[in-house]
Amino acid sequence: MKVGVPKETLPGENRVALVPDVLPKLKAAGIDVLVERGAGAAASYVDAMYEEAGATLVSGDEAWTQADCVVKVQKPTVAEVGKLRAGQALIGLLSPLIDPGLMRTLAEHGVTAISLDAIPRTLSRAQTMDVLSSQANIGGYKAVLVAAEAFGRYFPLLTTAAGTAKPANVLILGIGVAGLQAIGTARRLGAVVKAYDVRPETKEQAESLGAQFVTLKTAIDATGSGGYARELTAEERAAQQAELNGVIAAMDVVITTAQVPGRKPPVLVTADAVHAMKPGSVILDMAASALGGNCELSKPGETVVSDNGVAILAPENLPATVPISASQFYARNLQALLVHLVKDGELTLNPEEEITAGVLITHGGKVVQPATAGLLEPAPAAGGASA
Ligand code: NAD
Numbered sequence: 001m002k003v004g005v006p007k008e009t010l011p012g013e014n015r016v017a018l019v020p021d022v023l024p025k026l027k028a029a030g031i032d033v034l035v036e037r038g039a040g041a042a043a044s045y046v047d048a049m050y051e052e053a054g055a056t057l058v059s060g061d062e063a064w065t066q067a068d069c070v071v072k073v074q075k076p077t078v079a080e081v082g083k084l085r086a087g088q089a090l091i092g093l094l095s096p097l098i099d100p101g102l103m104r105t106l107a108e109h110g111v112t113a114i115s116l117d118a119i120p121r122t123l124s125r126a127q128t129m130d131v132l133s134s135q136a137n138i139g140g141y142k143a144v145l146v147a148a149e150a151f152g153r154y155f156p157l158l159t160t161a162a163g164t165a166k167p168a169n170v171l172i173l174g175i176g177v178a179g180l181q182a183i184g185t186a187r188r189l190g191a192v193v194k195a196y197d198v199r200p201e202t203k204e205q206a207e208s209l210g211a212q213f214v215t216l217k218t219a220i221d222a223t224g225s226g227g228y229a230r231e232l233t234a235e236e237r238a239a240q241q242a243e244l245n246g247v248i249a250a251m252d253v254v255i256t257t258a259q260v261p262g263r264k265p266p267v268l269v270t271a272d273a274v275h276a277m278k279p280g281s282v283i284l285d286m287a288a289s290a291l292g293g294n295c296e297l298s299k300p301g302e303t304v305v306s307d308n309g310v311a312i313l314a315p316e317n318l319p320a321t322v323p324i325s326a327s328q329f330y331a332r333n334l335q336a337l338l339v340h341l342v343k344d345g346e347l348t349l350n351p352e353e354e355i356t357a358g359v360l361i362t363h364g365g366k367v368v369q370p371a372t373a374g375l376l377e378p379a380p381a382a383g384g385a386s387a
Pocket of ligand 1: 178
């Protein structure tokens with residue numbers, strides 16, 4: 001089977017889907033890799049490294065047209081969908097639940113779409129394929145570095161002849177994969193770290209990394225299914241907000257990572273909370289996207305400075321700014337999935353098998369994943385009147 005690796009086209013996307021390191025394992029599974037010249041350059045994986053690892057370098061659209069399966073990081077653009085043909089497979093972070101219309105288009109093209117963000121994360125044998133975790137981990141690390149750079153003071157406690165620098169007080173809101181990495185990174189930089197989550201089990205995890213868990217007087221347990229949180233009720237939200245505002249006001253740096261699957265991210269830092277912070281404080285909203293974010297004032301992709309001098313950063317694609325490591329982890333995850341799905345050099349899809357059932361979005365001209373299919377309206381009847 002031939003797997004094509006085209007260069008990513010989304011501005012700022014420096015990652016590449018496969019790195020040279022994983023090629024020998026793919027070869028052993030009967031997979032030949034075609035890499036578009038320059039595909040890994042933005043992540044410092046140069047063409048010669050791929051060639052040395054056994055890949056064939058190709059030009060123009062050949063990574064699309066000559067492959068049985070195209071592997072990407074980002075979902076394809078309209079122009080890229082046009083390069084795919086019936087019977088081909090496409091693997092990437094396709095966001096089927098956010099863009100079900102694209103899935104319908106892929107199905108209409110006869111493309112088998114496999115989405116890495118749909119890996120069943122609670123299955124232990126799928127953990128090596130868990131791209132959401134590997135990339136969130138990198139995002140949490142980089143979030144702290146970006147916040148530290150935007151902050152006008154030291155993170156650690158420093159005693160020098162010129163005086164003593166107090167350590168920065170850092171609050172991490174949301175203690176999932178990204179939040180745990182953010183705690184560890186901020187601690188390694190010497191900050192005093194507090195952390196909060198609505199899943200009580202995160203208390204011990206945060207404390208084991210050296211953070212102080214923020215316990216609110218209003219006890220909220222919003223543990224949902226699969227290790228995720230559920231959405232809070234309006235009452236819980238109000239109680240949480242009132243108490244959190246007091247905690248936030250005393251912080252120098254707040255990093256927010258809170259997400260609820262399938263919902264808008266919860267607002268945890270209101271405009272009022274921002275206005276109660278000291279000038280020079282920094283908020284980094286990792287959850288910000290077109291859907292909204294954890295801070296009421298954040299704008300995705302921008303830095304906003306509030307009237308009282310608080311910088312609110314909302315970087316959009318942090319993993320892509322650590323492209324060597326992010327591509328390496330992504331490629332390992334993808335390699336594990338490919339080896340799982342390929343038998344005797346052929347993509348062998350058994351929809352009864354749990355991992356395949358999770359990731360297989362379109363096949364045989366249809367959107368087959370129930371969650372995505374459920375979001376699509378029924379196709380208009382043939383010959384129906386149009387307005
Ligand atoms: P996520 O990105 O969905 O959310 C990040 C965090 O935000 C979560 O910890 C969540 O509880 C928190 N959050 C949501 N609403 C909040 C609110 N109103 N206030 C404060 N915090 C709020 O989560 P994630 O990082 O993708 O993963 C969540 C958890 O899933 C992980 O901690 C992990 O334990 C679990 N997980 C399990 C497996 C596995 O079992 N194999 C794999 C991956 C993740």
